[in-house]
Amino acid sequence: MSQPAGEFAFIARHFRSLAGPGALALSDDAAVFMPPAGRELVVCADAMVAGVHFLPDDPSYDIGRKLLRVNLSDLAAMGAVPLGYLMTVSVPPDLPSDWFEGFSAGLAADQATYGLSLLGGDTTSTTGPLVLSLTILGHVAPGEAVRRNGARPGDGVWVTGTIGDGSLGLACLQGELDDPTGFLADRYHVPQPRLGLALSRLVHAAIDVSDGLVQDLGHLCRESGVGAVVEATLVPASDAARVAGAAWLERRLTGGDDYELLLAVPADAEAILLRAAAAAGVALTRIGTFETGPARVRVLAANGSELVFRSPGWSHVSDAFGVRG
């Protein structure tokens, strides 16, 4: 239950440079800051565990970025602007001493990219695998947070970017699939949170695709009390995913780790949203329609027949205290 005191130096070495205004240089147990006036706060937390959410030999630089980005993706789905984050790390004794150098460098790079900083946290030891927990804070105009429960029959089902790359990237890293360019592994290692689309007042509902397109769309349907039909051929694939071929279709649609946004878009918002996405350099594709009926997702093949998958989603065993299965 004890160990020689060494965390002070550890923290100073790896984390103090990440501290932003309000973090009190990480010298106190807590951060203190004035939240943006007249804005609602948006807060969420995600944990990642070695061997569950990342591979033990993934580069620590990328793990730092992924930890931050999966949380940024949650803010993106709410239409929120990042503010800062807290982090707890539970460290096994055999972790190489330079592991946190890459980890904090990845965090530093993404802090600059996304405009937020470390507010505080905690380091502990563990006898098990490395556990990383991050709580992110963002803000949004009052009443404008995008929820999961607003999809209406007739809304289009839209997605950002391409779907399935992250899951295929994991398959590549596990030797199940070739990845000559490294594109798919990179998509697995480094999600692209789709911030900056100004979703509020344009979309009726949003979720980020972390547990698989079909499963996360099911969450939107359940929370909104609607069904959805998706045409598999419309689901955007990267060039690398297209090379993998039709045999990987189920994995692409159910595999997760996309961190793309899945949106319920009313017809009258399509044009302005497409302009916003183009300005942000983000592809936006309509893949189906929300419909009345039970909260069920139907995925149709090119011939109109319904595809039946073994599992609606793989669940990467990270589940917000929400409806992520």
Added chain:
Amino acid sequence: MSQPAGEFAFIARHFRSLAGPGALALSDDAAVFMPPAGRELVVCADAMVAGVHFLPDDPSYDIGRKLLRVNLSDLAAMGAVPLGYLMTVSVPPDLPSDWFEGFSAGLAADQATYGLSLLGGDTTSTTGPLVLSLTILGHVAPGEAVRRNGARPGDGVWVTGTIGDGSLGLACLQGELDDPTGFLADRYHVPQPRLGLALSRLVHAAIDVSDGLVQDLGHLCRESGVGAVVEATLVPASDAARVAGAAWLERRLTGGDDYELLLAVPADAEAILLRAAAAAGVALTRIGTFETGPARVRVLAANGSELVFRSPGWSHVSDAFGVRG
């Protein structure tokens, strides 16, 4: 990297009843709420690991309370008012299925006691020991957060409650010491966060004693650029600790797990602070004086000689991104 989806039911069963306003019934990935107008936010995070911060067979009801209370204690040291919390839990496969029933019941009881609620979080699996991470949010009047860096020479060194019970309680649970009444074990299992003392504008600095009185006083000294002298005989002991006797003095002063407050109190604030403490039913005791000189803590025996300890603090291996060693 996958498991059957079951967290939705898990979360609904154990955590949804803990959700407060803004948590969106835990149905989204994030909570959304308007922070108290004109108040600064105070945020901090602490993690607890089975076998490191609690004993594997400690009651889960108490572990839930301790997880929340160690974070509430950080807010108490800042003079902040609790608002809400997020939590991530990384769960080993062999944890008994009813473990979380006690855990969430303990959290529910303390939510009622301290007036805050669950805002969100995440559940993951782990192959290692149970890891619990909690981020707490509180608020304080602008500029009135109590820091660690304000102690001045001549300020009194004061503590709330009694010192050393938590560490002796751990010794009892480990069979090193008798605990006929169970008082000491209870002090280890269930800290009493000293909220409600209205410290702002009264004390110059504060810290909660988590890593041992001497070590945490050292942190105050280092951050404030002052020294401190403490008279060991003035450090308040519970009846149970007194029964343990003088052989346990070092353990009491360096063992940690007290979660009492250590305060730098100017002379002109003593009277009003003592009245506030009396009103809150909290004992408040002067144990020494801050002094000019190097950031060093001297502990004096009754005969005036300086006590030398093997280690300034045991460090229970939980270290905020602050100066906790």
